[in-house]
Each structure stands twice: as structure tokens, then as C-alpha cells.
Amino acid sequence: MQRIDHIVNLLKDYLLGDIDEQRTAEIERLFLEYPRLKEIIEELNSEEELQEALCTYEELYTDAFREREERVLNNILFQVKHRSSIWRTRLLWRRLAIYSSAAAIIVLALFASIIWRQRIVEPKTTEEMINAFTPGGNKASLTLSNGRQINLSDAYSGIVIDGQIGYQDGSSLFDEGSVAEDEMLTLSTPRGGQYQVTLSDGTKVWLNAESKLHYPYRFSKDIRTVELEGEAYFEVAHLKGSPFIVKTSKEKVEVLGTHFNVNSYQADINSTVALLEGKVKVSSGEDYATVLKPGQQSVMRKGKMEIQTINVDECVAWKNGEFMFNNETLENVMKKVARWYDLDIELSSNLKHVEIWGSVSRYDNFNTVLKLIKMTDDGIRFEVTGRRVRFVK
Known part of the structure; x- marks a missing residue:
């Protein structure tokens, strides 16, 4: 032997x-x-x-x-x-x-x-598995009307339409003249992804994880319309006589020039529009419309709209690289966290309405988020299987 x-x-x-x-x-x-x-x-x-x-x-x-x-x-x-x-x-x-x-x-x-x-x-310990859940980053793809898809570089944070479609350093994605003026484009981010785009009118859009923005290569002179699935922050360039419209499956937002955040995921019950600067008109079909003032948020829930006064910093924390929770339910918190860390998260029924308060960097590992939750209630336990995390108490 x-x-x-x-x-x-x-x-x-x-x-x-x-x-x-x-x-x-x-x-x-x-x-x-x-x-x-x-x-x-x-x-x-x-x-x-x-x-x-x-x-x-x-x-x-x-x-x-x-x-x-x-x-x-x-x-x-x-x-x-x-x-x-x-x-x-x-x-x-x-x-x-x-x-x-x-x-x-x-x-x-x-x-x-x-x-x-x-x-x-010698399987991986739970701690090792948790530490492997790293935060998201610059991930996105650009899809043309003909179905052609381009995976965008994670070395850049966004693309710019300025005579051509290219990255922020001026490098082009296409040969000049290869994109038609009326071409419809779709910028998509996966779970664990984010990206920016500067549209042809100078409007800047920050796209959060698991979101899509449909927009034309060139806007018409009379109206500027985009469609959103998911969450995005807009800094709309003011163009007199050319309103900017954001359409979601639940509402329509009309602006002339302003800063606002739209959160409208298909899977979520609520759809929100939060105004930071300027003035926007939010409507739901032909039945209801309201004009928001800075510091206000419209909430569409089951076809009905209500207006809330908000802390705007919380609404755009994601765009600034933070998770910020102010007595937010654990159920809502985990939807955001799951999209960013690309996880499947399950909560036992007695935890869904537990309120979370605090903030962490979106660029910290998932373990930091767990510490925040444990600070809220030390009795919360979690089980990890692959990329599925189950919280129980």
C-alpha cells in the first residue's frame, strides 16, 4: 500500500x-x-x-x-x-x-x-457561498429593429448618440451611416446590470437592473417619446415645443425639461414616478392625470393613483450607487436586492412586512446586506442553495 x-x-x-x-x-x-x-x-x-x-x-x-x-x-x-x-x-x-x-x-x-x-x-460553507454573491455592474445590450444584438462593454458606463452611436470616449459601435434615422433601439440591462445612455436630444438616462428602454435613433421635431420597462432615472434636455414622453405599461409621463425617476416593473404591483426638479404630468389612460411638484411621487396601484410626499434621495439612491431603505418592507427590499445581485430570494410569510431601515453601498457584497437585515431582527435566519436564498424566522 x-x-x-x-x-x-x-x-x-x-x-x-x-x-x-x-x-x-x-x-x-x-x-x-x-x-x-x-x-x-x-x-x-x-x-x-x-x-x-x-x-x-x-x-x-x-x-x-x-x-x-x-x-x-x-x-x-x-x-x-x-x-x-x-x-x-x-x-x-x-x-x-x-x-x-x-x-x-x-x-x-x-x-x-x-x-x-x-x-x-469539503463543500463550500454558507459564508463562502454568500461572499460569492458579488454586486452587479455595467452590463447591457443594444438591440436594433432587425433583431441584431450587441453586447456592450463593461469597461464603459454608458453609450452616447451624437452623430453616431458610441461609447463615452468617442469610439463608435457602428460604421457611420449604418443606422437609419428612424431606427428604433432597445437598451436592455440584465439582472445584476446597469447602464447609461445619452439620447440624440441630449437627454440622459440611467437604466437600473433588469430594465429596457425603447427609443428612436433620432427624435422627431414635434415630440420625443420613449418606452420603459423597469426603472430609470431621467435628466431631460429642455427643447421648447417638443415635449418628452415616457410610456410604461401603467402610466404616461409628459415633461418639458426635468429630473425624475420612473419605477415600473411588470412583476411589481406598484408603479411610481418621483419628481426631483421641474414639472411632470402623470396620467393613467384617459381617466386620471395629475401634475407633480418636486418632492412628490405618484403611485399607481391596481389602476388607481395616489400622490405622496417623499425623500427624493431615497428614490434615486440606486443611481448614486446606494441602497437606501426608510422603513421599507423586507418584501420590497428583497425585490431590489435580488435584481442587483442576480439572486432568487424567498421570504417566509411572517417576514414580508418586516420594515427595514438603513443604507449600504450597492457595490458591497451581499453579506453586507445580510448584516443590515440581521441588525433589524437578529432572529432572521437564511438558507442558501445555489443562488437561491430563503429567509425564515
């Missing part, structure tokens, strides 16, 4: 690339002794192959096997004869060809056992 243990460690270091010249020569001699050993070692560099090798080890490596190694080949032949599965039969015959002696089988089985068991008994 001492030689086998040495060979197992040698193969393990070889696969990890941690091997010096002397041991390289040793492993080359081993590959000469077992010509196809190198091939099977490289095949074992996958979880499926490692698991299969481990199963073989557990089936074959018994006390009797250690005493009478010559019986191993007979055991393999016996398994081939009595397995009905074509796939399993092929696998065992392949192993029979590869493992030309009992010693080779022991070496590979032990090697697979060590590596595979390390992966099983």
Missing part, C-alpha cells in the same frame, strides 16, 4: 500542476508502465468520471481483493456479463482495456476516491 499511496499523491500533484522535474520523470515512467494511464487521468478531471471511478473502487476494493489481486479482472468480466445497460457495459469494457493490471485499478480507484471525497466532504 505504501507504493500505491505514493503513486496516488504523485498523480494528484500532476493533475494540479504542482510537480518538479524529478517527479515529472517519475510520472513519465509510470505512464510508460501503464500506457493509457495518462489518458484516463485526464478523463477523470470531471466530476462524472471521478464519481464513476469511485463507484468501481467501492465495488471492487475489498479485503479479498487486496489478498488476491488476480481476481479483479474476473470480477470485471463478471460485471460486464451481468449488466444489462449498454452504457454501463461499454464503460466496464473500456476500463478493462485501460487497466491492464490489478495494480493500475487500485491506483486509479484510490486516486479518484481521494479527489472525489474531498469535493464531497
